[in-house]
Amino acid sequence: MTRLPRLRWSTALLSVLAAAWLYPVAWTLSNAIKSSADIYRAPWDVPWPPAIGNIGEAWSRGQLGVALANSTFVTAMTVAGVLVLAVSGAYSLTRLRPPFRAALLILVLAPLIIPTEVLIVPLFSMFRALGLINSLPGLALTNIVGSISFATVILTGYFRTIPQDLIDAARVDGAGRIEVLLRIVVPLARPGILAVAILVAVLTWNDFAGPLVLIQKPDAFTVQLALTRFSTLYATDQGLTFAGMAIVILPPFLLFLVFQRSFIQGLTAGVVRH
Amino acid sequence: MTAFLRRSHRERGIDLLFVAPTLALLAGFLFYPLLYGIVLSVHDTKGFDLTSFVGLDHYAHAIFGDAVFHQALLNTVLFTAAAVVLQTGLGLILAVLVADVRRGRTFWRFAFFAPFVLASVAVGAVWKFLYAPYFGVVPTVGSAFGFNTQTFAPLADAHWALWAIMAAFLWRFVGFSMVVYLAAIQALPREYYEHAHLEGAGRFQLFRRVTWPLLWPQTFVLVLLTTLGTLRIFDMVWLMTQGGPEHATETVATDIYSTAFRFLQVGYAQAMAMILLVVILVLTLVEYRLLNRRAEAVSA
Numbered sequence: 023m024t025r026l027p028r029l030r031w032s033t034a035l036l037s038v039l040a041a042a043w044l045y046p047v048a049w050t051l052s053n054a055i056k057s058s059a060d061i062y063r064a065p066w067d068v069p070w071p072p073a074i075g076n077i078g079e080a081w082s083r084g085q086l087g088v089a090l091a092n093s094t095f096v097t098a099m100t101v102a103g104v105l106v107l108a109v110s111g112a113y114s115l116t117r118l119r120p121p122f123r124a125a126l127l128i129l130v131l132a133p134l135i136i137p138t139e140v141l142i143v144p145l146f147s148m149f150r151a152l153g154l155i156n157s158l159p160g161l162a163l164t165n166i167v168g169s170i171s172f173a174t175v176i177l178t179g180y181f182r183t184i185p186q187d188l189i190d191a192a193r194v195d196g197a198g199r200i201e202v203l204l205r206i207v208v209p210l211a212r213p214g215i216l217a218v219a220i221l222v223a224v225l226t227w228n229d230f231a232g233p234l235v236l237i238q239k240p241d242a243f244t245v246q247l248a249l250t251r252f253s254t255l256y257a258t259d260q261g262l263t264f265a266g267m268a269i270v271i272l273p274p275f276l277l278f279l280v281f282q283r284s285f286i287q288g289l290t291a292g293v294v295r296h
Numbered sequence: 297m298t299a300f301l302r303r304s305h306r307e308r309g310i311d312l313l314f315v316a317p318t319l320a321l322l323a324g325f326l327f328y329p330l331l332y333g334i335v336l337s338v339h340d341t342k343g344f345d346l347t348s349f350v351g352l353d354h355y356a357h358a359i360f361g362d363a364v365f366h367q368a369l370l371n372t373v374l375f376t377a378a379a380v381v382l383q384t385g386l387g388l389i390l391a392v393l394v395a396d397v398r399r400g401r402t403f404w405r406f407a408f409f410a411p412f413v414l415a416s417v418a419v420g421a422v423w424k425f426l427y428a429p430y431f432g433v434v435p436t437v438g439s440a441f442g443f444n445t446q447t448f449a450p451l452a453d454a455h456w457a458l459w460a461i462m463a464a465f466l467w468r469f470v471g472f473s474m475v476v477y478l479a480a481i482q483a484l485p486r487e488y489y490e491h492a493h494l495e496g497a498g499r500f501q502l503f504r505r506v507t508w509p510l511l512w513p514q515t516f517v518l519v520l521l522t523t524l525g526t527l528r529i530f531d532m533v534w535l536m537t538q539g540g541p542e543h544a545t546e547t548v549a550t551d552i553y554s555t556a557f558r559f560l561q562v563g564y565a566q567a568m569a570m571i572l573l574v575v576i577l578v579l580t581l582v583e584y585r586l587l588n589r590r591a592e593a594v595s596a
């Protein structure tokens with residue numbers, strides 16, 4: 023009996039906080055189907071009929087179709103690149119012995135300590151010389167560099183839980199390294215790989231600074247750039263701005279909703295094991 | 297024996313090859329730009345091309361003669377210090393609360409973590425609406441505390457702007473700290489609590505003597521990650537205020553961006569970037585030294 027009041031107290035506090043936390047999200051999504059005049063109503067107060075037309079108009083006037091295709095392309099390339107590099111790099115790091123491993127780990131961790139913000143000027147200059155301004159593969163390249171560290175570290179944590187005897191036995195039986203990697207290591211580390219893929223996809227989709235500097239031509243705009251253009255071009259039509267926002271935030275949001283468990287597990291496992 | 301050793305060396309050499317592509321990528325797109333950045337920072341530039349060698353002039357000017365850069369550096373360090381304390385602290389409080397309830401943990405975790413997956417462009421735009429004078433929710437709530445809803449515009453007020461951005465920043469990232477702490481709390485051995493409970497420890501005592509010390513490895517990692525992630529802060533500031541009003545929210549990263557891409561003082565911007573890198577290295581190293589020993593003691 024004495025435990026009851028305490029339980030209610032923390033649930034009540036959590037409810038208030040969660041409502042405050044979810045309010046801006048609910049407000050954004052519901053504003054997407056309101057006319058500009060109704061924007062400042064409460065999130066649950068959606069006028070009838072809802073202004074569904076916003077979505078289609080935002081799509082066409084904001085040229086979101088092109089931007090969504092560009093972002094999907096950059097995200098897919100980044101995820102694929104990071105997975106290939108991080109899976110093979112993590113394999114290497116789990117097989118190596120201490121003096122090598124420490125040295126390599128420091129190199130691999132360098133992007134965490136040297137952020138792209140510090141290198142944005144020389145990178146821009148380099149990309150200009152290489153003709154990679156307005157190039158989507160070029161943008162993917164910077165995203166891969168930005169994500170490779172934590173991806174490798176998270177996967178190394180997962181790979182360490184795989185018994186090395188299993189790998190050695192397969193090697194003695196004549197399996198090549200790549201075969202071992204694809205047949206034993208990757209299947210066993212699937213939750214970690216899935217989590218890394220989702221995390222990298224969300225971060226790449228949401229990246230703003232990279233495209234801001236490297237992409238100038240509207241045909242190569244990612245969704246984030248399309249969205250900033252939105253709020254300057256259609257500042258007066260706020261219903262439209264919110265509709266554009268809803269379209270852009272929905273893909274990572276759905277990805278997170280569907281894979282919530284593995285996403286959070288992968289994230290925390292990688293952070294805690296160090 | 298020697299044949300075996302040689303073979304095993306070769307084996308290890310091949311294992312090493314698997315990390316080579318990553319190292320090659322970092323060499324090309326991290327270490328090379330870093331070196332080129334050092335070169336840029338000691339030159340004057342026309343557009344993005346080097347013109348004349350100026351030695352450490354840019355550094356001297358940034359350190360001794362640039363009031364905006366000083367403001368940016370101060371803002372960045374203050375913002376980071378506040379982010380480290382508040383993001384970690386609030387995350388811990390939320391994790392303890394969520395671990396305490398019996399039902400619906402997945403829902404609570406979702407509620408606080410959801411903003412993490414939203415794009416900064418959307419977060420910036422939405423919070424600008426929330427802060428808008430007269431209409432916005434924040435001034436409206438603020439009116440209960442004596443602010444005038446029609447004139448209170450947190451993002452346009454030099455005293456409030458940086459902390460208004462901080463609120464949005466916390467809203468977005470606190471879920472990350474919470475999730476890390478929550479996973480750790482759920483993995484803590486129950487016996488510790490039962491033991492302490494039998495000795496008559498109260499709830500606060502349990503937290504102080506059991507939970508908090510055992511979570512030190514998580515605190516260590518979160519403090520480091522938050523420091524590294526916040527010293528570079530650019531996007532949310534740029535999207536909400538572009539560093540204004542009157543540089544009140546200028547951070548080193550926004551200063552670098554405007555100096556290089558708006559005013560085209562490319563060499564000078566890179567000198568500021570190198571100073572930021574030194575600040576990052578020093579602060580991370582200090583934190584590492586201070587916190588690591590305790591974290592290892594708990595892990596052991």
